[in-house]
Amino acid sequence: MNPKVYLIGAGPGDPDLLTVKARRILRSADVILYDRLVSSEVLAAANPRAEFLYAGKHAGEQEAVQQWIFEQLTEHARRGRVVVRLKGGDPCVFGRGGEEWATLRERGIEVEMVPGVSSAIAVPGLAGIPLTYRGVSRSFAVITGHCCGETETDWTRYAGIDTLIILMGVSERARIARALIAAGRSAAEPAAFIERGSTPDERTVIATLGEIAAGRVNVEPPAVFVTGEVVRLRQRLHDCSCAPVALAC
Numbered sequence: 318m319n320p321k322v323y324l325i326g327a328g329p330g331d332p333d334l335l336t337v338k339a340r341r342i343l344r345s346a347d348v349i350l351y352d353r354l355v356s357s358e359v360l361a362a363a364n365p366r367a368e369f370l371y372a373g374k375h376a377g378e379q380e381a382v383q384q385w386i387f388e389q390l391t392e393h394a395r396r397g398r399v400v401v402r403l404k405g406g407d408p409c410v411f412g413r414g415g416e417e418w419a420t421l422r423e424r425g426i427e428v429e430m431v432p433g434v435s436s437a438i439a440v441p442g443l444a445g446i447p448l449t450y451r452g453v454s455r456s457f458a459v460i461t462g463h464c465c466g467e468t469e470t471d472w473t474r475y476a477g478i479d480t481l482i483i484l485m486g487v488s489e490r491a492r493i494a495r496a497l498i499a500a501g502r503s504a505a506e507p508a509a510f511i512e513r514g515s516t517p518d519e520r521t522v523i524a525t526l527g528e529i530a531a532g533r534v535n536v537e538p539p540a541v542f543v544t545g546e547v548v549r550l551r552q553r554l555h556d557c558s559c560a561p562v563a564l565a566c
Protein backbone atom coordinates (compact mmCIF):
# COMPACT_ATOMS: atom_id res chain seq x y z
CA MET A 318 0.00 0.00 0.00
CA ASN A 319 1.22 3.53 -0.80
CA PRO A 320 2.15 5.64 2.20
CA LYS A 321 -0.75 7.93 3.05
CA VAL A 322 -1.69 10.79 5.37
CA TYR A 323 -5.23 11.89 6.22
CA LEU A 324 -5.44 15.68 6.39
CA ILE A 325 -8.45 16.21 8.64
CA GLY A 326 -10.36 19.28 9.83
CA ALA A 327 -11.34 19.05 13.51
CA GLY A 328 -13.94 21.83 13.42
CA PRO A 329 -14.05 24.71 15.91
CA GLY A 330 -13.99 22.69 19.14
CA ASP A 331 -17.34 21.00 19.79
CA PRO A 332 -16.75 17.30 19.07
CA ASP A 333 -20.31 17.04 17.69
CA LEU A 334 -19.11 19.29 14.86
CA LEU A 335 -16.61 16.68 13.66
CA THR A 336 -17.71 15.17 10.37
CA VAL A 337 -18.79 11.52 10.35
CA LYS A 338 -15.82 10.72 8.11
CA ALA A 339 -13.33 12.50 10.39
CA ARG A 340 -14.66 10.60 13.42
CA ARG A 341 -14.43 7.25 11.60
CA ILE A 342 -10.81 7.81 10.52
CA LEU A 343 -9.78 9.15 13.94
CA ARG A 344 -11.10 5.95 15.54
CA SER A 345 -8.73 3.85 13.42
CA ALA A 346 -5.69 6.17 13.53
CA ASP A 347 -2.28 4.93 14.71
CA VAL A 348 -0.61 8.36 14.84
CA ILE A 349 -2.27 11.78 15.23
CA LEU A 350 -0.35 15.05 14.84
CA TYR A 351 -2.62 17.76 16.16
CA ASP A 352 -2.55 21.55 16.37
CA ARG A 353 -3.04 23.90 19.31
CA LEU A 354 -6.67 24.68 18.48
CA VAL A 355 -7.79 21.05 18.42
CA SER A 356 -9.91 20.56 21.54
CA SER A 357 -9.33 17.79 24.07
CA GLU A 358 -12.94 16.67 23.47
CA VAL A 359 -12.15 16.09 19.80
CA LEU A 360 -9.00 14.15 20.71
CA ALA A 361 -11.11 12.02 23.05
CA ALA A 362 -13.08 10.84 20.03
CA ALA A 363 -9.93 9.26 18.54
CA ASN A 364 -8.45 5.79 19.02
CA PRO A 365 -7.15 5.91 22.63
CA ARG A 366 -4.25 3.64 21.66
CA ALA A 367 -3.04 6.06 18.97
CA GLU A 368 0.22 7.95 19.39
CA PHE A 369 -0.74 11.62 19.96
CA LEU A 370 1.91 14.12 18.86
CA TYR A 371 1.41 17.79 19.70
CA ALA A 372 2.36 19.97 16.74
CA GLY A 373 1.36 23.44 17.97
CA LYS A 374 3.59 26.32 16.93
CA HIS A 375 4.68 29.35 18.90
CA ALA A 376 6.07 32.59 17.49
CA GLY A 377 9.65 32.21 16.33
CA GLU A 378 9.62 28.43 16.06
CA GLN A 379 7.10 27.96 13.23
CA GLU A 380 9.51 26.82 10.54
CA ALA A 381 11.43 24.41 12.80
CA VAL A 382 8.18 22.84 14.02
CA GLN A 383 6.85 22.67 10.46
CA GLN A 384 9.96 20.72 9.38
CA TRP A 385 9.53 18.37 12.35
CA ILE A 386 5.87 17.84 11.32
CA PHE A 387 6.90 16.91 7.77
CA GLU A 388 9.51 14.45 9.08
CA GLN A 389 7.02 12.80 11.46
CA LEU A 390 4.28 12.52 8.84
CA THR A 391 6.69 11.11 6.26
CA GLU A 392 8.34 8.60 8.59
CA HIS A 393 5.12 7.24 10.09
CA ALA A 394 3.33 7.06 6.73
CA ARG A 395 6.28 5.15 5.19
CA ARG A 396 6.05 2.65 8.05
CA GLY A 397 2.51 1.88 6.87
CA ARG A 398 0.75 3.40 9.88
CA VAL A 399 -2.64 5.16 9.69
CA VAL A 400 -1.43 8.75 10.02
CA VAL A 401 -3.72 11.73 10.70
CA ARG A 402 -2.74 15.38 10.46
CA LEU A 403 -5.47 17.04 12.52
CA LYS A 404 -6.07 20.79 12.30
CA GLY A 405 -8.59 23.13 13.90
CA GLY A 406 -11.52 24.17 11.71
CA ASP A 407 -10.82 23.38 8.08
CA PRO A 408 -7.20 22.51 7.18
CA CYS A 409 -7.25 24.72 4.09
CA VAL A 410 -8.53 27.90 5.77
CA PHE A 411 -5.45 29.64 7.21
CA GLY A 412 -4.15 26.27 8.33
CA ARG A 413 -1.24 25.66 5.94
CA GLY A 414 -3.10 22.51 4.88
CA GLY A 415 -2.39 23.17 1.20
CA GLU A 416 1.34 23.56 1.87
CA GLU A 417 1.52 20.34 3.86
CA TRP A 418 -0.43 18.52 1.17
CA ALA A 419 1.95 19.79 -1.57
CA THR A 420 5.08 18.83 0.39
CA LEU A 421 3.77 15.34 1.17
CA ARG A 422 2.92 14.79 -2.51
CA GLU A 423 6.48 15.84 -3.46
CA ARG A 424 7.68 13.11 -1.10
CA GLY A 425 5.48 10.51 -2.83
CA ILE A 426 2.95 10.35 0.00
CA GLU A 427 -0.73 10.14 -0.83
CA VAL A 428 -2.99 12.66 0.94
CA GLU A 429 -6.69 12.24 1.63
CA MET A 430 -8.36 15.51 2.53
CA VAL A 431 -11.26 15.45 4.99
CA PRO A 432 -12.70 18.99 5.22
CA GLY A 433 -13.71 20.43 8.57
CA VAL A 434 -16.26 22.96 9.78
CA SER A 435 -14.36 26.25 9.65
CA SER A 436 -14.59 28.67 12.57
CA ALA A 437 -14.88 31.45 9.98
CA ILE A 438 -18.35 30.30 8.94
CA ALA A 439 -19.58 28.29 11.91
CA VAL A 440 -18.62 30.46 14.87
CA PRO A 441 -20.54 33.61 13.80
CA GLY A 442 -23.53 31.41 12.95
CA LEU A 443 -23.47 29.73 16.36
CA ALA A 444 -23.44 33.19 17.96
CA GLY A 445 -26.55 34.19 16.00
CA ILE A 446 -24.76 36.20 13.32
CA PRO A 447 -25.60 34.98 9.81
CA LEU A 448 -22.96 36.00 7.27
CA THR A 449 -25.51 36.70 4.56
CA TYR A 450 -29.09 37.85 4.97
CA ARG A 451 -31.51 39.05 2.32
CA GLY A 452 -31.52 42.84 2.20
CA VAL A 453 -28.61 43.14 4.65
CA SER A 454 -25.57 41.26 3.32
CA ARG A 455 -24.92 39.77 -0.11
CA SER A 456 -21.21 39.12 0.29
CA PHE A 457 -18.58 38.13 2.81
CA ALA A 458 -14.82 37.71 2.91
CA VAL A 459 -12.54 35.84 5.30
CA ILE A 460 -9.29 37.68 5.94
CA THR A 461 -6.26 37.16 8.16
CA GLY A 462 -5.65 39.83 10.77
CA HIS A 463 -1.99 38.89 11.06
CA CYS A 464 0.25 41.60 9.85
CA CYS A 465 3.51 40.28 8.40
CA GLY A 466 5.67 43.04 6.97
CA GLU A 467 5.53 43.10 3.21
CA THR A 468 2.33 41.03 3.05
CA GLU A 469 0.41 43.58 5.14
CA THR A 470 -3.30 43.49 4.30
CA ASP A 471 -4.59 46.28 2.08
CA TRP A 472 -7.91 46.91 3.90
CA THR A 473 -9.19 49.24 1.16
CA ARG A 474 -9.67 46.10 -0.99
CA TYR A 475 -12.26 44.76 1.46
CA ALA A 476 -14.04 47.96 2.46
CA GLY A 477 -16.96 47.37 0.06
CA ILE A 478 -17.71 43.79 1.13
CA ASP A 479 -20.85 43.58 3.28
CA THR A 480 -19.56 41.21 5.98
CA LEU A 481 -15.91 40.83 6.93
CA ILE A 482 -14.69 37.86 8.97
CA ILE A 483 -11.23 38.35 10.37
CA LEU A 484 -9.30 35.41 11.82
CA MET A 485 -6.21 35.89 13.99
CA GLY A 486 -7.25 39.52 14.40
CA VAL A 487 -7.47 39.91 18.18
CA SER A 488 -4.07 41.44 18.88
CA GLU A 489 -4.30 43.86 15.94
CA ARG A 490 -8.00 44.69 16.41
CA ALA A 491 -7.60 48.43 17.03
CA ARG A 492 -5.30 48.87 14.04
CA ILE A 493 -7.64 46.83 11.80
CA ALA A 494 -10.70 48.84 12.90
CA ARG A 495 -8.85 52.12 12.26
CA ALA A 496 -7.82 50.89 8.81
CA LEU A 497 -11.41 49.87 7.96
CA ILE A 498 -12.77 53.26 9.07
CA ALA A 499 -10.05 55.01 7.05
CA ALA A 500 -11.08 52.85 4.07
CA GLY A 501 -14.66 54.14 4.28
CA ARG A 502 -16.58 51.95 6.74
CA SER A 503 -18.64 53.75 9.35
CA ALA A 504 -17.29 54.08 12.88
CA ALA A 505 -20.85 53.20 13.99
CA GLU A 506 -20.77 49.84 12.18
CA PRO A 507 -21.50 46.97 14.57
CA ALA A 508 -18.85 44.30 15.06
CA ALA A 509 -18.53 41.17 17.18
CA PHE A 510 -15.75 39.06 18.65
CA ILE A 511 -16.71 35.49 19.40
CA GLU A 512 -14.16 33.87 21.70
CA ARG A 513 -13.78 30.08 21.85
CA GLY A 514 -16.80 29.51 19.65
CA SER A 515 -18.68 26.20 20.01
CA THR A 516 -17.04 25.43 23.37
CA PRO A 517 -18.53 25.80 26.87
CA ASP A 518 -16.37 28.95 27.26
CA GLU A 519 -17.86 30.72 24.24
CA ARG A 520 -18.26 34.47 24.83
CA THR A 521 -19.47 37.17 22.46
CA VAL A 522 -18.49 40.83 22.70
CA ILE A 523 -20.40 43.36 20.61
CA ALA A 524 -19.02 46.85 19.93
CA THR A 525 -18.76 49.42 17.17
CA LEU A 526 -15.75 49.73 14.87
CA GLY A 527 -15.16 53.12 16.50
CA GLU A 528 -14.98 51.60 19.99
CA ILE A 529 -12.60 48.90 18.76
CA ALA A 530 -10.44 51.52 17.01
CA ALA A 531 -10.26 53.46 20.28
CA GLY A 532 -8.92 50.38 22.09
CA ARG A 533 -11.99 50.09 24.33
CA VAL A 534 -12.81 46.41 23.71
CA ASN A 535 -11.32 43.57 25.74
CA VAL A 536 -11.05 40.24 23.96
CA GLU A 537 -8.98 37.09 24.37
CA PRO A 538 -7.84 34.85 21.52
CA PRO A 539 -8.87 32.66 19.84
CA ALA A 540 -11.75 34.76 18.57
CA VAL A 541 -13.51 35.40 15.29
CA PHE A 542 -13.86 39.13 14.55
CA VAL A 543 -16.90 39.80 12.37
CA THR A 544 -17.98 43.24 11.21
CA GLY A 545 -20.99 44.40 9.23
CA GLU A 546 -24.71 45.13 9.58
CA VAL A 547 -25.47 41.41 10.03
CA VAL A 548 -24.15 41.73 13.59
CA ARG A 549 -27.37 43.60 14.50
CA LEU A 550 -29.38 40.49 13.58
CA ARG A 551 -28.02 38.69 16.62
CA GLN A 552 -30.60 40.47 18.75
CA ARG A 553 -33.37 38.90 16.69
CA LEU A 554 -31.82 35.45 16.39
CA HIS A 555 -30.27 34.79 19.74
CA ASP A 556 -30.67 35.47 23.41
CA CYS A 557 -28.32 38.29 24.21
CA SER A 558 -25.63 37.94 26.88
CA CYS A 559 -23.11 40.47 25.67
CA ALA A 560 -20.08 41.71 27.56
CA PRO A 561 -20.18 45.24 29.04
CA VAL A 562 -18.58 47.27 26.22
CA ALA A 563 -21.55 46.30 24.19
CA LEU A 564 -23.88 48.22 22.00
CA ALA A 565 -27.49 47.96 23.00
CA CYS A 566 -27.88 44.47 21.57
Ligand SMILES: C[S@@+](CC[C@H](N)C(=O)[O-])C[C@H]1O[C@@H](n2cnc3c(N)ncnc32)[C@H](O)[C@@H]1O
Nearest residue numbers: 329406407410412435436484485513514540541
Ligand atom coordinates in the same frame (compact mmCIF):
# COMPACT_ATOMS: atom_id res chain seq x y z
C1 LIG B 1 -4.65 29.72 12.22
S1 LIG B 1 -6.34 30.14 12.11
C2 LIG B 1 -7.01 28.58 11.74
C3 LIG B 1 -8.42 28.62 11.24
C4 LIG B 1 -9.01 27.23 11.06
N1 LIG B 1 -8.30 26.50 10.04
C5 LIG B 1 -10.49 27.28 10.74
O1 LIG B 1 -10.89 26.93 9.60
O2 LIG B 1 -11.27 27.62 11.63
C6 LIG B 1 -6.73 30.37 13.80
C7 LIG B 1 -7.81 31.42 14.03
O3 LIG B 1 -9.10 30.87 13.78
C8 LIG B 1 -10.04 31.43 14.67
N2 LIG B 1 -10.61 30.35 15.47
C9 LIG B 1 -10.38 29.04 15.35
N3 LIG B 1 -11.15 28.32 16.18
C10 LIG B 1 -11.90 29.21 16.85
C11 LIG B 1 -12.93 29.11 17.85
N4 LIG B 1 -13.34 27.92 18.32
N5 LIG B 1 -13.49 30.25 18.30
C12 LIG B 1 -13.11 31.45 17.84
N6 LIG B 1 -12.15 31.61 16.91
C13 LIG B 1 -11.57 30.51 16.41
C14 LIG B 1 -9.32 32.48 15.49
O4 LIG B 1 -9.43 33.71 14.81
C15 LIG B 1 -7.91 31.96 15.44
O5 LIG B 1 -6.96 32.97 15.68
